[in-house]
Amino acid sequence: MLSRVGVTGVKKPVVVTRGGRSTTLFCTLDVFVDLPSTQKGSHLSRNLEAINEAVSMSMTEPISGIEIVAANICRALREKHEYSTFAEVHLIADYFLERPGPSGKRNLEAFKIMADAISRNDDGLKKMIGVEVVGMTACPCAMETVREQYCNNVTMEGDLPVISHNQRNVATLMVEVPEDCDVEANDLIDVVEQSFSSATYEVLKRSDEAKVVLQAHQRPKFVEDVVRTMLSFLLERYPHLPDGVQVTVRSESEESIHKHNAFAERVATLGDLRNSR
Amino acid sequence: MLSRVGVTGVKKPVVVTRGGRSTTLFCTLDVFVDLPSTQKGSHLSRNLEAINEAVSMSMTEPISGIEIVAANICRALREKHEYSTFAEVHLIADYFLERPGPSGKRNLEAFKIMADAISRNDDGLKKMIGVEVVGMTACPCAMETVREQYCNNVTMEGDLPVISHNQRNVATLMVEVPEDCDVEANDLIDVVEQSFSSATYEVLKRSDEAKVVLQAHQRPKFVEDVVRTMLSFLLERYPHLPDGVQVTVRSESEESIHKHNAFAERVATLGDLRNSR
């Protein structure tokens, strides 16, 4: 048998309706089922039919999240490939959200929104929702070394933090959404964005720029810290999600002092996280 | 604790000496260790030191394969991050090999060569070698339908196969290399290249082109077939590799009749493969 057979890079607009507001998301999808050794080939056109049915349904019957679209496709895959014991769906889309800038002025910022769904045997269906957010990190280690080497440990004027290197950081957070539970992508964006040294912004006037720089240096963070902070905020935000819920969290810093990136990841259940606090 | 902390996108030339011939490979590396909750941060510069030591060693003491370089880096990561219980190395590089064309004339063809190494607790170290090869697939299903619909099932002139859609296919094969065993990247390239409907070539004169087209249509293959054929050739090629050896095989067709790709994958042990023949 083959582990996964399917199609990748399918592009499809999906309508999600949340709080009375409909948004069109331009999704890129990868979908797979397994294939028993008794079958010569998988019927690949059925994958597209499964996608199209789930997407059409989202037009007539409002769907509140892309993880539900992913789950519906996953169910349709299992039905259409009647021999399958497994189905998997990955979905990613550009996503825009209005956010207040440092001076309070609201502006659209760009994110990515993601969903996964996996169905295995008769174990039911697991669905996940996630976001990718671009933020900023300032390095605590370089800051400390600069202070030691060049400041004689004397504090700065007005407690201004000392210089460090800072850079663009791309962080992702994926959370399992159990049946009858609700996890909102916009909340996940909040969780991730607050975990950086600073959020990033499309438009910054001069004084805003100084505020962002100051905040980033007042909250210096390693990639490891970004991961830990996301997990900590996530636990606070979702106290009622059960212990079995799976979480994957990543932070990648495009280091300004290096040509390579720094990376940290944690894969865990909420139970693991609660026990290790 | 964090699952993986490290650096990604490190570029480094590595010298591999095989059969008395030294080749320089320009590698891109991702390396990670885990991080216990008692540690605030991972010392990221140690990752670069681990890479550099293993690479320097390859200059002075000839190394016969990049999976050994990956393993050496993996070992150095565990030593340098003394708190770690896990280390992981991924390595990929452009690779060139002289291959005979359809008319026998030899020419350099471009491939990718890959290696992974994983060390977990005291379980010893697992290393894998792999290749990525670009080939061609012709679709058996469309060929059959064309024959049914347009040929009245009458055979063609000189048994020439009927038309079908064909396209570029990217296939990868990763194989675990147990201690005291040897798996040669060049052999893996053979295995993969023979599993397509046809290999692809840099230079083809007119009559060569016709030969390639003919061969591809005489061996029409789904992505599923490419995966199965690679596994079958692999078993033949390595009868002495133990049953526990892990294999990951993928084939992705950049479908000429669609805007999306077709994909098949099998993850298995050689034991699984041998039992399912």
Added chain:
Amino acid sequence: MLSRVGVTGVKKPVVVTRGGRSTTLFCTLDVFVDLPSTQKGSHLSRNLEAINEAVSMSMTEPISGIEIVAANICRALREKHEYSTFAEVHLIADYFLERPGPSGKRNLEAFKIMADAISRNDDGLKKMIGVEVVGMTACPCAMETVREQYCNNVTMEGDLPVISHNQRNVATLMVEVPEDCDVEANDLIDVVEQSFSSATYEVLKRSDEAKVVLQAHQRPKFVEDVVRTMLSFLLERYPHLPDGVQVTVRSESEESIHKHNAFAERVATLGDLRNSR
């Protein structure tokens, strides 16, 4: 002075209203102005303000094409950077359009839509609209050689074309839109899609697949032919566009028999094209 100073990779949703129907496009923008040597730096935040003003305008006052959005941003750039003698805007977005499949059933297909605007001194403003379409080409040369070498030049059963290699082809068409003229992206998609050996489709049932394969082999085309056909259809479609209108046309075939691509391009005015017929 500097030739171009600006921002790249800005993401922004833009609303276009055409034929009474509003569509949201998720655009990626690059914008630039020149910088005289008397200025130390360009005010980069003004670029974002220029983009935001033009985009906000598109919400309140319906805009009929993204080339008009590009032109409005270009004008705003010149105003906000009062020292500039030049401004340039590039914009690209995913785009979906309902198309009939081979059996007439309509389905959404994915494309890319693009716009450029350039303003130089007092020469007024030049704007272009374009599309990127994924299609299929079958090689006429391999087909002919196969016929010569393997068919003894005997015709096939029912005039069925002989085998050839075929592959995915990515073609782009950009056309200048003069003041008071109208060029519709949907028409450009028609022009490009009809210039391939065959269009490509998201969903194809078995008999549809055979139709696509047959059509592709009945219209074998080199990359050069795709470019020439696009230009020819474009001239037919827009007889009234003036001779000065600039056109850029490209076709790139992801060759199934090679690891590299084949490429053809023509940059010309409609006048050039009309004179060379």
Added chain:
Amino acid sequence: MLSRVGVTGVKKPVVVTRGGRSTTLFCTLDVFVDLPSTQKGSHLSRNLEAINEAVSMSMTEPISGIEIVAANICRALREKHEYSTFAEVHLIADYFLERPGPSGKRNLEAFKIMADAISRNDDGLKKMIGVEVVGMTACPCAMETVREQYCNNVTMEGDLPVISHNQRNVATLMVEVPEDCDVEANDLIDVVEQSFSSATYEVLKRSDEAKVVLQAHQRPKFVEDVVRTMLSFLLERYPHLPDGVQVTVRSESEESIHKHNAFAERVATLGDLRNSR
């Protein structure tokens, strides 16, 4: 006629011998010729033959720079496509060079090396060599605003610069190489690397990191400044290159406070540059 017909994405190892030392570069090539309207198609396999001949020549007869390889391919293209009035070659490769770190310890750093060659009618052949270097910029504007807003203009302890945002910057420099002149890629890397706020390094121990951070903040630079500095160092380095020599210089900052990049470019002749000093 068609402006450009050819092949893209050809991979090929090329040997360059300089100062008695041979280096293998793994190049990716795009090559084109024009096609008169009297020709139905360009013979694409001739492009590969042109590449292979020039590359083979580099094995037997040492070649001192990749711009010469590009020029040789360009000449071969014109000869093999006897109808052509134009030929163009682009070549890019990973490149490694030993560089001293902040504490003097030498280490291999990764760069890209590029070459172009263009032949038009009987105008002879123009060849260019270039490099892509990853460095670091610290923003002078944010630094000044922070000082104004948070420091009451009081100087810092030990004249330590105040905080700013800094980030990865990718800069490219391409220079025409006239007949009988020599431009060394390694020198161009020097020119670019010294034009950033700071170079970037693969391995940095703690005290090195502090030195890099300090230097970057002592030399804050806009993308515009990086471009101007590169041009200025280039003029100093090559006083004897003629005025007609063409130069293209770019700097792109992956802004840490934004999700988009900042970009600056100058396209000029050395004469333009000398006159505008």
